[in-house]
Amino acid sequence: MSLLHTIETGLRSLLGHRLRSVLTTLGILFGVAAVISTVGIGQASSDSVTARISSLGTNLLTVSPGSTFAGGVFGGGGSANTLTMADVTGLEDHQNAPDVEAVAPVSQGRESLVSASSNWSTTVSGSTPDWLITNSRSMAGGTFITPADVSSQAQVIVLGPTTASNLGAAVGDLITVKQIPFQVIGILASAGSQGFGNQDDLAVVPITTAQAELVGGVGSVQRIQLSSTSQATLGSAYLEANQLLLQTHHITNPSLADYSITSSTQVLSTAQAVTQTLTILLASVAAISLLVGGIGVMNIMLVSVTERTAEIGLRKALGATPGDLFRQFVIEAGVLTAAGGLLGVGTGLAAGYIVPRTANIAVTITPLPVVVAVAVAVAVGLVFGVYPALRAARLAPIEALRAQ
Amino acid sequence: MINVEPDHLIRLQSITKVYGSGDAAVVALDSFSLNVAAGELLAVMGPSGSGKSTLMNILGCLDTPTSGRYWLGGEDVSRLSETQLAHVRNRRIGFVFQQFQLLPKLSAWRNVELPLLYRSGDHRRELAMHALDQVGLLNRVHHRPTQLSGGQQQRVAIARALVTNPDLILADEPTGNLDTASSRDVLAVLRELNQEGRTIIVITHDPEVAPVARRTVSLRDGRLVPEVAA
Numbered sequence: 054m055s056l057l058h059t060i061e062t063g064l065r066s067l068l069g070h071r072l073r074s075v076l077t078t079l080g081i082l083f084g085v086a087a088v089i090s091t092v093g094i095g096q097a098s099s100d101s102v103t104a105r106i107s108s109l110g111t112n113l114l115t116v117s118p119g120s121t122f123a124g125g126v127f128g129g130g131g132s133a134n135t136l137t138m139a140d141v142t143g144l145e146d147h148q149n150a151p152d153v154e155a156v157a158p159v160s161q162g163r164e165s166l167v168s169a170s171s172n173w174s175t176t177v178s179g180s181t182p183d184w185l186i187t188n189s190r191s192m193a194g195g196t197f198i199t200p201a202d203v204s205s206q207a208q209v210i211v212l213g214p215t216t217a218s219n220l221g222a223a224v225g226d227l228i229t230v231k232q233i234p235f236q237v238i239g240i241l242a243s244a245g246s247q248g249f250g251n252q253d254d255l256a257v258v259p260i261t262t263a264q265a266e267l268v269g270g271v272g273s274v275q276r277i278q279l280s281s282t283s284q285a286t287l288g289s290a291y292l293e294a295n296q297l298l299l300q301t302h303h304i305t306n307p308s309l310a311d312y313s314i315t316s317s318t319q320v321l322s323t324a325q326a327v328t329q330t331l332t333i334l335l336a337s338v339a340a341i342s343l344l345v346g347g348i349g350v351m352n353i354m355l356v357s358v359t360e361r362t363a364e365i366g367l368r369k370a371l372g373a374t375p376g377d378l379f380r381q382f383v384i385e386a387g388v389l390t391a392a393g394g395l396l397g398v399g400t401g402l403a404a405g406y407i408v409p410r411t412a413n414i415a416v417t418i419t420p421l422p423v424v425v426a427v428a429v430a431v432a433v434g435l436v437f438g439v440y441p442a443l444r445a446a447r448l449a450p451i452e453a454l455r456a457q
Numbered sequence: 458m459i460n461v462e463p464d465h466l467i468r469l470q471s472i473t474k475v476y477g478s479g480d481a482a483v484v485a486l487d488s489f490s491l492n493v494a495a496g497e498l499l500a501v502m503g504p505s506g507s508g509k510s511t512l513m514n515i516l517g518c519l520d521t522p523t524s525g526r527y528w529l530g531g532e533d534v535s536r537l538s539e540t541q542l543a544h545v546r547n548r549r550i551g552f553v554f555q556q557f558q559l560l561p562k563l564s565a566w567r568n569v570e571l572p573l574l575y576r577s578g579d580h581r582r583e584l585a586m587h588a589l590d591q592v593g594l595l596n597r598v599h600h601r602p603t604q605l606s607g608g609q610q611q612r613v614a615i616a617r618a619l620v621t622n623p624d625l626i627l628a629d630e631p632t633g634n635l636d637t638a639s640s641r642d643v644l645a646v647l648r649e650l651n652q653e654g655r656t657i658i659v660i661t662h663d664p665e666v667a668p669v670a671r672r673t674v675s676l677r678d679g680r681l682v683p684e685v686a687a
Contacts, residue, residue: 058574069562367558370519371617372547372575374540450519454558 059377063385066357077353078393081434084343085397085426090404091339092422095332097415102328105252106321112154112284113187113317114291116140116277116298119310135302135311136274138260141181143301144279144294152290154282155183158274160263166256168220168228175216177230177256179263187278195224195239198259202238206261210235214243215253230258233266287316336422343426346393347433354386354441365445366453375446382445386438387431394430398423465528466624466656467493467516472525472535474511474679485511486522487679493658495624498651500667501660503676510629512676513660517550517627518542530624547575551618555630557610559602559617565589566598569617576621588616592646608639615646619655626650628659632666644669 067074118135136158143149144156161178178184185197193214202209210230212222217240222228226237235258244252264271281290291314295307304310358365365378401423405416474486485508493499503509514520515527518534521542527535534545546552551572559568569585589598592612602610611631618626628647632640640663648669651657659666667673675682 055574055577062574065562363558364560367560368571368575369543370517370546370552370558371572372543372621374543374575376540377543377575451514454519454554 056380059380059384060388062381063388066361067385067388070357073353073356074389077349077389078396080346080349081343081390081393081430082346082397082400084339084346085394085430086400086404087339087342088336088426088429089398089401089418089422090408090416091335092332093401093405093416093418094408094414095328095335096419096422097417099325099328099332100417101415102324103321106317106324111317111321112281112287112290114279114281114287114294114314115317115320116279116294116312116314118276119312136277137272138274139272140298140301141274141277143297144277146297149297150290150293152281152286152293153279155186155278155280157181157183157187157278158260158276159184159278160260160268160270160273160275162263162268164230164256164267166216166220166228166230168222168226170221171219173216173219175213175254175256177210177258177263177267179258179260179268181260184257184278187280190244191242193240193242195237197239198257203259203261206265207259208233208235208262208266209238209259211239211241211257212237213241213251213253213255215251216256219254230256231267287318291316340429343430343433346430347390347437350386350389350434351437351441353389354382354438355444357385358382358441358445361445362448362453365448366450369448369450370454378448379442379446382442383435383438386434386442390430390434390438391427393434394427397430398427401426465492466495466497466530467491468526468528469515470526470528472515472522472527474508474515474520475523485679486515488525489679489681491674491681493656495656496651496654498648498657498669498671499659500670500673501658501676502662502664502667502673503682504662507676508679509660509662509676511679513627513629516625516658517552518545543575547572547621549624551621551623551626553611553614553618553626553628553631555633557602557607557614557634559610559613561602564599564601565594565605565613565616568602568613569620571617572621584620585616588620589613591619591650592616606639607635608642611635611639611643612646615643615650619650624656626655626657628657628661630661630663631659632661632663637665640665 116136138158141156141158144153157180159178159180161176163174164177165172165174180198181203182198182200185191197211198209201207210228212220217223220228222237224237224240227234228237229235241253258267260274279290279294281287295314298312299307299310302311368378402418405418408414408416469489469491472486472489473484476483476485489512501509501512515522518529522535525535526533529545529549532545534542537545560571566582566585566589569588570581573581573584586595586598589595592615594609594612594616597605597609602613605613631643631647635643644666647657647659659670
């Protein structure tokens with residue numbers, strides 16, 4: 054039998070059982086749509102994490118307090134403030150660390166900011182002028198913290214654009230933090246806000262002021278941001294910083310270091326690994342629903358073969374070879390899954406359009422998962438169609454004819 | 458000795474068919490031999506359990522004998538594979554069944570067209586129409602089987618058997634599901650086709666069929682009962 058006639062016969066039979074065909078198709082449809090949309094959501098969140106971390110620059114190193122070892126007891130990472138302003142001063146030395154361009158200590162806490170007209174709670178970071186470089190930020194108005202502000206413990210504050218507008222504060226205004234008056238000396242340019250943390254909702258004060266008045270811990274800092282002179286010198290900047298800190302902390306065994314240095318690329322790859330794991334998890338659940346849809350196809354095809362035993366017998370008597378019947382039933386299964394797959398793509402694309410506009414979840418549809426989902430759906434249909442088709446092909450014509 | 462004549466369409470030589478094995482073995486055909494010349498209208502009679510159905514399955518290439526040889530149109534078909542048998546059925550044999558075996562979702566001419574789908578070639582619609590014309594149903598080509606009487610359905614089935622221009626038409630109890638009038642109708646069509654030169658074998662226990670046949674053979678316990686010339 055020619056392929057065209059086999060397809061025609063298959064279609065005729067599927068149309069003869071409309072409701073059943075539609076229900077079977079639905080199983081595949083939802084499986085494919087689920088795969089496409091979950092992978093799309095995973096892709097979107099991975100993209101946004103990557104964009105956010107990349108916006109920090111790829112030449113950023115962060116020194117965090119590590120585990121402490123005192124009296125035979127290990128403390129957890131970050132359990133002690135082992136980093137000091139002396140470390141900062143040491144790292145700023147261009148003789149010992151020629152590849153380190155900027156050094157910015159950060160000590161931060163969540164504070165309530167009060168302006169004349171309103172109040173607003175946000176993260177207040179104490180830092181130095183280099184903060185602008187290490188965070189790749191620029192000013193929208195006013196000035197950033199100066200070295201003089203740092204040395205004089207000036208009560209000045211720089212606001213992110215969102216913070217400023219929420220407080221109704223402008224350059225020159227006075228706001229209070231913990232009942233201490235601060236003068237607004239500058240507003241940061243917007244860095245865009247996507248995903249979790251808002252890069253535009255923050256405030257920066259001189260590190261010395263933060264230590265003395267807000268966060269506490271005079272002389273110690275929570276972490277130190279370093280940026281290398283270029284992306285190429287990130288590695289040597291890392292080695293220089295590590296060498297310096299080992300010396301100033303009097304540590305001979307590097308494995309016992311009481312701090313850790315991470316690069317933004319490390320953070321990026323960690324974050325990507327996390328989102329990738331999540332995406333794989335979501336896609337696996339979706340793939341299982343696709344598999345269940347495939348089993349539905351097999352189920353229906355088995356019913357169809359049993360129901361049409363007499364027809365199969367007749368076709369055999371009239372000259373249909375086992376191959377003809379095998380092809381007919383595989384094609385029926387293939388048509389069911391291909392239709393489900395294509396409709397699933399449509400549904401998945403529609404979900405990719407509707408979900409971001411209604412649920413505020415970003416979805417990025419890329420061609421690969423679409424193609425893979427359809428290919429898997431059709432493969433599933435053919436695989437699950439093979440067994441019923443073999444049953445049809447192997448029916449003995451006499452037995453089949455007697456079935457009526 | 459078997460008389461080998463060139464115009465023998467069918468030669469069955471010592472056909473034995475055994476179902477099951479060991480103590481449960483049933484011998485359905487026991488060293489059965491039969492020749493059928495081209496152009497015959499042969500009735501195979503016999504009570505149920507006589508081996509009629511087995512003979513029909515072997516003659517129709519739906520089953521293969523346990524031993525013995527079967528030549529159909531000079532071709533030994535007793536040892537062919539399932540796929541090869543399917544081709545032989547399609548090329549050489551037209552079937553008419555007791556239950557008609559029409560596909561209910563297809564119109565009369567689509568049913569008649571079916572065997573043509575399993576071979577190459579065009580003009581399927583014309584051939585189907587011609588076959589329906591031969592059985593006098595040209596005014597029913599678009600009717601579904603359910604819209605036709607039993608006799609008409611069986612005539613559609615005969616058209617389906619004719620459409621491939623087969624060497625042999627094999628009818629299994631063609632009148633078994635029909636009333637007397639429809640039976641006569643169907644038998645008249647078969648006789649007419651035979652007069653046009655078709656070789657027809659009717660397997661039946663209906664005594665009405667025998668007078669129509671040119672030759673009748675009787676089966677009992679898987680063996681031939683001596684022939685009676687018509």
